[in-house]
């Protein structure tokens with residue numbers, strides 16, 4: 001029996017795609033639009049945004065005029081991008097996208113019915129419309145990320161944190177939804193530097209950031225707040241749910257293996273959590289999380305403390 005999942009590599013520069021890309025497949029009369037028409041319309045539409053989410057949302061919507069789909073997912077690890085549209089389906093066709101040797105992500109089309117050869121040909125042809133819009137969006141994202149990211153850990157920097165926190169507070173008020181924050185600090189981090197050197201300390205910082213991100217759905221909400229301190233914004237999350245996330249992060253960072261000079265070292269973290277109060281400012285929310293973190297440190301570290 002044939003597996004319902006099929007995987008392909010798409011090199012935007014390959015001769016095959018260029019050939020497919022210029023409407024060589026005959027348009028079917030009963031279809032709502034021809035391949036050539038759709039390619040032309042989509043090329044214009046997709047150029048109108050630099051937001052990967054919007055570009056792929058439009059692509060997902062428009063492509064269904066020719067090939068019915070249940071879902072589309074896109075992953076680009078280097079940009080921390082994971083996007084999903086629609087529901088899931090049993091059958092899938094995957095494409096690895098690249099341009100001039102540069103990896104541009106993985107795209108998966110899903111639905112409950114098998115894809116026939118003609119449909120796969122159409123999908124491959126339509127994928128070429130994504131090349132320049134997605135390349136520009138990824139370059140733009142990389143440029144904005146470098147201004148707003150901490151280069152060591154890839155987490156958001158303080159500028160990004162301040163912007164995002166204020167936006168999340170405004171959203172939380174507008175939609176009457178809870179908002180919580182976690183302040184996470186590595187325990188006795190000075191010892192790592194003192195005993196194993198600054199390089200080993202840097203490695204631990206990277207590993208902790210990766211471990212936090214791996215636990216969270218929205219990796220754009222992790223910020224390096226201070227030297228060995230991270231701030232995690234939990235939108236639409238109340239006190240109890242935030243406590244669960246905090247505890248999960250504490251356990252996850254503790255169960256990672258950290259090496260310094262080839263030697264296994266034990267690392268734990270302490271966390272302080274606060275939940276936005278009516279009318280509260282960003283400064284006050286941060287201060288309460290910081291005070292809770294101080295309590296967690298004072299009470300023995302490797303624990304989570306909740307702000308009152």
Ligand SMILES: Nc1nc2c(ncn2[C@@H]2O[C@H](COP(=O)(O)OP(=O)(O)OP(=O)(O)O)[C@@H](O)[C@H]2O)c(=O)[nH]1
Nearest residue numbers: 185186187188189190191193198199201202227228
């Ligand atoms: N390797 C490395 N170390 C850093 C960086 N930023 C800050 N640090 C170090 O982080 C350490 C923080 O130490 P302290 O604030 O005394 O806290 P701690 O040793 O973690 O102890 P507790 O927080 O009380 O558990 C200092 O030694 C800083 O030099 C960095 O980017 N890389």
